[in-house]
Amino acid sequence: MSAVSEREAMEFDVVVVGAGPAGLAAAIRLKQLAPDATVCVVEKGSEVGAHILSGAVIETRALDELIPDWRKRGAPLNTPATEDRMLFLTETRSYRVPMLGTVMPHMSNHGNYIVSLGEVCRWLGGQAEALGVEIYPGFAAAELLDEDGRIAGVATGDMGVTREGERGPNFAPGMELRATYTLFGEGCRGSLAKQLMARFDLRQGVDPQTYGLGIKELWEIPASKHRPGLVQHSFGWPLDRATYGGSWLYHFGENLVSYGFVVGLDYANTWLSPFDEMQRLKTHPSVRQHLEGGKRLSYGARALSEGGLQSVPRLSFPGGALLGDSAGFLNVPKIKGTHTAMKSGMLAAEAVADALANGRPAEPRSYTRRVRQSWLWTELRDVRNVRPSFAKFGTLGGALYSGFDAMVLRGRAPWTMRHRHADNEVLDSAAGSPPIAYPRPDNKLTFDRLSSVYLSNTNHEENQPVHLRLRDPQRWRSVNWDLYRSPESRYCPAAVYEAVDTEAGDANGPRLQINAQNCVHCKTCDIKDPTQNIDWATPEGGGGPNYPGGM
Amino acid sequence: MKLLVPVKRVVDYNVKVRVKADGSGVETAGVKMSMNPFDEIAVEEAVRLKEKGAATEIVAVSIGVQQCQETLRTALAMGADRAVLVLTEESPEPLAVAKLLRALVDREQPGMVIMGKQAIDDDMNATGQMLAGLLGWAQGTFASKVELSDGVATVTREVDGGLETVALTLPAIITADLRLNEPRYASLPNIMKARKKPLETIAPGDLGVDVTPRLTTLRVAEPPVRQSGVKVGSVAELVAKLRAEAKVI
C-alpha cells in the first residue's frame, strides 16, 4: 500500500515526532545549543495544539530554564494558582483534606499557573519557528525508517488512500523525513514509541506501564461565580474504593473552568464507564455549584501514563530517543507531566546536540545519564510509591499511605512498590462485575457521548482505511462480547465502538461497529482491550480532534 | 494566460463556532483556521487548467491579517506559482475586497479570476460577482464545470433545480461551487517547496483602496434553539396535522 519507491525524502539533523511540550522543548533547546542544526517537527494534529489535552496546572521549572524571559515573550500563563482544595467525596457530602500542603505536599500549587496547554504549545511552536525550527502540522509520522539496525527517521502516511486501501484520485504518497536522530514525543502511548519499545526491547526489566484516562470539559461560567486561580481536586465518590481516580476543577482565564476526571485504567469492573462517571460526578454539589448556569464549550479525552519511575523504559536507542509522556515521565500524584515532559525534551536535546558535535554516534546515550542527574529523576523518585499504593490499598489506604509517605518518609522509603499487571489484564468478566446504573443526561449539566464528541471538533476524512484495527476480528465476539460484553463501547469516550445487532445471536451478530471518524486519539482502546487486540494507528494527517483555545 | 486566485482564511469547517458571551461576534481566538473550502476548489481548478496547458501562471491573493500567509502557503503548495498578501488589520468586507482585487487585476492583468463562490464565515456570496461588476467582466458563478477554448470559457453553473451553461468571453470571473472538483492535498514535499516560492506583501493604501466598512455589526447571537413540538397518537393524526396545521403536504 505505501508507495515506498515514489516517496520523496528530505534530510535533517534531527526530526521530532509530536509538537507537544516535550517535542517543542526539545526542538527549541536544540536550536539554542546548535543553531545550525536542521530541525523538523511533524505533528498529526491539524495545527499545533489541536490534539493537546491536559488539565492543566503547570509548574514553570522547565520553562524557566528553557525560556527564562517567557513572561516578556507573552507566554499564555496568565492565571496563577491561588487556592488549593482537595476533597474526599461521598455521594452527598464532601470533606476537605486539612493541611493539604503538609499531608499531600505534591498537591500544593503555589507558584503554578492554570493554563490551556494547547495554547502554551501554540506559543512554544511560535518560539520554535522563530529559532528556525520547521514545524509541519497535519502530518502524522506513520512509519519508522528502520535501516541497518538503527532508526533513520520516519515516514509520513500516504494521503488519499480509500477505505478499501486503494489509491484514490487524490493519492499523495507519504514523505521520508530522514535524520541523524529522531526524537519521539508522541505523548502517552505513542504509536511509533510502541513499535520502538518492541523493536529495541526497551521495556526489558521495567514494570509494565500503567495508565489513566482523563476526560475533560471546558466550561464558561457566569462571571459572578468565577474565582480565577481556584484549584480543586476530588477523590472518592463516584468511584468504588478499589478504583483509582478523581476529578479536577480549575478556574482560569476569562470565566473559564477546566473540569475533568481521571480513572486509572487498571479498573476491574467491565461495566464501568469513565465517561458516565465524569458526567455523574458533575451532579455532586461540590462540582455542580461551579458549573451550574454555565455553558459547556469543549470536550476531549486523553490517556496519561501513570507508571512513574518503575515503568520508565530505556530512553535511547540507535538513531533516537523517547521523550515526555512517550517515555512515561509523568508525576502521578501531582498529575503533572508538562514540566517533566519539557525537561526530558531539553535533556534529550542536550544529549543530541552533544552527539551531533562529537562524531554523531548512533545512539545519543548521554540522555539517560543526563536524566538521572537532573531534578526530573529526583522528583519522580520521591513519588514513586504513591500510585502503586492505591492499587495495593485502595482509595483510602492509598491516600493514607501517600500521606505517610510524604510526611514521614518524604518519598525516601527504602522500598519501591511494583506495578504487577498491565491494565488490560485486570478486567473482570461481565458475570463477575457488579452492574452500574448511570443516570440519563439532563442536557444542561450532563450530556451524552455524541453531543460531547461534537464539541471536540473531531473529524476524519471518511474515505480512508479504518485507523483502529482488530488484529483478530473473530476474537471480538468470543472474548470482548461473550466474556466482557464489549467494554470498549463503555471506555471509549468518543462512541467509536458500538456493539450492534446484539439480539441477533447468529452469524450476523452481535458484531462490533467501529466509528473511526469519531476518534479523539486518547489511545485508551490500544491500552485497555483485554487481549490487546485493538491496534491504534495514525489516521490520515490532520484528522482527529480540533481542540480550540482554552482546552 | 495568467490566473488570479483569491483565497480567504476562515475558521476551519470542522470547528463549531461559538458566539461570544458579549454578543460582539464569534470567538476566533485560538480557533483553527484554514483556507475557505470553496477557495481550495478554485485553486485546484486553476492548477488543473495549468496542468492542461490552458494557463501559464497562477497568482494566489489573500487579503487580511499576517497569518493569511499560511493560507497562501497552502495555495502555493497546491500549485500556485506566487502569492500576494494584502495586509489589513481585519478581514475587509466583500466590497472592499472586490476593489482591492480590481486593483490587483489592473496590475497583474490575468485572463481569468477563479474564486470560491462564498466564504464560509460571513456567507456573503458576493465578492466574485462584485469584482466582475467593477471590472465589467463576464461572470460564471456557482460553477460545476469549466472549459476553455478560443478566448471563451464555457461554464456549467449550479442553479435552482438543475444546471445552466453559459459562454463567457474572456477575461472573466469564475466562482467555484462544491462539485467543480475535489481539491488535492497540499502534500508535505510540496509544502516544503512552497516555502521557497515568492510571497509579496502589500498594503491596501498601495492599491489606493479605502477599506472602511459599510456594514456595522450591532450584535451576533446564537440562533434560537428549536423547541420540541407535540407527540401524536397515530399515523392518521400525524397526516391530518401535516395537512391542516403545518400545511406541508
Add this chain to the structure above:
Amino acid sequence: MTALVLLDHADGRITPAARSAVTAAAALGEVHVLVTGAAIGAVAEAATRIAGVAKVLRADAEIYDKALAEPLAALLVRLAPAYDHVLAAATATGKNVIPRAAALLDVQPISEIVAVVDAETFVRPIYAGNALATVRSTDARKLITVRAANFDAAAAEGGSATIEEVEAGEATPAVSRFVSTELSTSDRPDLASARVVISGGRGMQNGENFKLIEPIADALGAAIGASRAAVDAGYVPNDYQVGQTGKIVAPDLYVAIGISGAIQHLAGMKDSKVIVAINKDAEAPIFQVADYGLVADLFAALPELQAELAKAS
C-alpha cells in the same frame, strides 16, 4: 420610502420565493417589482395582482430572457436611483445579480436576510446559520437578498398594481451568452434542494427495508436521505447521508424514521421548516427537535403512513 424587488419567475410563473421577497420589501416601504424577460406579458399581469405591490416595472426584451447577470445588473443600476432598497430573493438569479449591481452602485450588499429590523438594519445568518448577525448599513441605498424560508410569501392575489414599461438596455457588447439549461429530471428530487426529505436510520435494519420508504417518498415527491449509521451499515449509498459530514438540508418537511437524532445528524437538518420523527424510543433525542413525534414501531407505521397518504390524495 420605496423598495424595488427583482421578481424571480420560471416557466411563466412567479416563484413563491419572489413573493417572500415582496413580503420583506413591504416591511420597508412601498413595493415596486421589476419583471424582466422576453415575452413576459402574462407574468407582469400576474405581478400586478400580488398583494402589496404598488407598481410593476416591465422590462420585456430578448437580452433579459435568460436572466444573465450582466444585463440585469446594468438594468438595476439604471433603476436604483429612484429607490432606497433593491431586493431579490436569494435564488440562483438573485444571488448572481444583486452583488454585481451593488458593486456598480458602490454599495455593500446584504445577503440572505432573515429579518428586517428597520430600514437600515437587518438580521442575517453567518457561519452556516450557527450565528445570527444583526447588521446596520451606512450605504445610502441598500441592496439585499432575502432568504425565502423566513418570510411568508405575499398572497398571489389581492393586489392591483399598475404596469410601467422600462426601456431595455443595449444588447452590446455581450460578454456572456446563454448556452443551455439542464433541469434535473430524475424521479426523485435532489436531496440538497428537495422540498420534502424522508430519511431512514439504523432502525431500518437493512437496505431492503428502505423500500418501505419509497412509495411514501413517491407520494410526497420527496428525496430519500439517511443517517451515517444507515450508510455505514451499507443500507444505502454514501450520498444519502444527511448531517455534519453529509448533506445539509433544510426542506419544508423532514421525516426522520428510526433515527435517534444525534447532534451530528441534527446539524444537517435542524433548519428544516417542519420535522417529523417516527421512533419506538420515546426518549430518543430526535423528539427534542421534532414538531410532530410519533412513538411507534416503524415497521407498523410506514405501511400505515403509505395507506393514509393514498387515502385522501
